[in-house]
Amino acid sequence: MKKPNQQPALHKVIMVGSGGVGKSALTLQFMYDEFVEDYEPTKADSYRKKVVLDGEEVQIDILDTAGQEDYAAIRDNYFRSGEGFLCVFSITEDDSFQATQEFREQILRVKNDENIPFLLVGNKSDLGEKRKVPLSEATGRAAQWGVPYVETSAKTRANVDKVFYDLMREIRSRKMEDNKPGNSRGKDKSKRKKLKCVIL
């Protein structure tokens, strides 16, 4: 595409997680400062917003995917083009936390990259009294994956901006790494290794 070259940098973020954990709520809160109470399953939605990231104007593309398995077939197509992922679960629902493991694996499989920008997000932090997923367990899994863990509330807007901005920063630094010529830490190591194997 020609346009993005002239326009500010574009970062592509994908929301993943089980159904009903609040992916759309987080997205809509970030995009339009609105909180939607009534639940309506998403098939797929995409948004674009201009934001100022550390003094630089950038664009963020957010793809809000379906949590339901029904749409798994089209999910790969989206995952492939994503640059960063917000993996969301509800702290009030253990199943949704367990499901993050599968989403993580699916993303790594499609992207073939261990270091893809990725945040583990525990949503519905305003419902602390209904908490089912202990903080320690969530931080433990995040540490195991080597990704940050943040708790948010789409209702109160707590940490909503933070997760999007943190992810954008990761994507940005990742892109800068990739663009450095001759940088061995650049674009996914696994691919480089593969190339070497072919040559040998």
Add this chain to the structure above:
Amino acid sequence: MDFESPDVERDFPGLYASESGSGKRSQDSDFSDDAHDRSTKKELLIGKRKDKKESKKDQGYAALEGESSPEEDLDVKSPCKSKKSKSFKFPTIKEKREKSREKDSKEKDKDKDKDKEKDKDKDTDRDKEKRKELKSKLKLKDKKKVKVSEDVTESVEEMPVFGVPLSVAVDRSHCHDGIEIPVVVRNCIDHVQDYGLATENIYKISGIKSKVQQLRRSYNKREMVNLCDYDVPTVTSLLKSFLRDLPEPILTTELTPKFEDIACVKELAAREQELASLLLQVPTCNLTCLSWILRHLENVTANESQNKMSISALGSVFGPVFQTSTRVVTALLSHCGALFPNVKLVRYIPPLSSGCTSLPNTREAIAAELIKQDSLLNQIHSEMNHGYTVRSEELWEVQRFITLLKRKLRSLEKAQEASSQAVDKVDSVAEKSEHSATAAPSTTLSKIAPISPSNDKIDFQLQVWFTLLSSKLAKLAQLMHNLYPVFK
């Protein structure tokens, strides 16, 4: 068969030795080192033995041949073959060829008749067989090569629309308003309908080849094409080239001869009826495409006074394009109105591009646009699932546009709901004040809600469903149309 030849040699030793000996003296220089040593009469007998060995060698080659590659076989066999044919003196080469030809047809009979030449001829037969095998192998190789090169061109234009079966072309680039014909055909028809009907000798004059090629490439790559940038002959040539390049005639290979037969029927009513019943057997996507093109060509002939294209003139142009005769096209064209009474040319309005800033304003328009965008999105998904990844950018754009449309639709609905609630409130107020349920809305609220709002909402939902249903129904009708002869 292979073990027979030594026995035959034993029966006729002198003959065999002298033949092969003399042959070797003159010809065999490159095949074996021993050949030249056997020039004296003394060595004739030895030569005979060696011949035995050699014939076994030949058999060895024959046995190996299946496993070695065709090129090797060629190299190894050609000297041996030439030796054999030249070493055999009694029949001339011509005679022998005739014989071996005869053998090809009546192999076994000949074998019994001619004991003397049996093994020799067998050898030549074997050689022939080998050559045949070689040829077939080479052909196979050639085919593989062709396939590979096709793959290469396909990877350049990953999922072409031109030169593929019509159903594939429709799958890859169909119109998103429910009319299942390739976009390129629809665009060409629209363009000629708009700008070309008065063009003199339209469809007869060819466009600029390079421009047609350029357009083909653009369509194959699904690039945005604006046919208004091109002249009418280029567009007509584009349409013709699409149809001509279909691997199968649009009337199908199977049915084309039947159409030829019917086209010869003199009596018009009978011809029309037979054409109609035969068209039922044409696959749906071919029939849809054909009907649109014929309806369009009918419009062209309707303007004959301006464009000078009569039915027969168009027939002679489109005969080769449809890969059939002029007569068939002329017949179809002259009965066009009766054959396709329900086909009406509708200008194709493609899905709005995602860069578009002015969204449709009414709920009906938004809903109709959403159906188109969904169809577009599905197509992108299916292409991506087939490994056509170029469009991932478009995927996000279309998705974003759909989200935008959905949001607008929802906000319109909410506004409507809110206004309807307001209407209800004012309604009840009006009822109380005027004690009249019917007069109030029409007088005080006609600007806000011309129709009863709740009904309006139902109407709208119905409309959305109706649009969906009607497209499904159209498909079903066509399916039934095709199945009709079966029931009959």
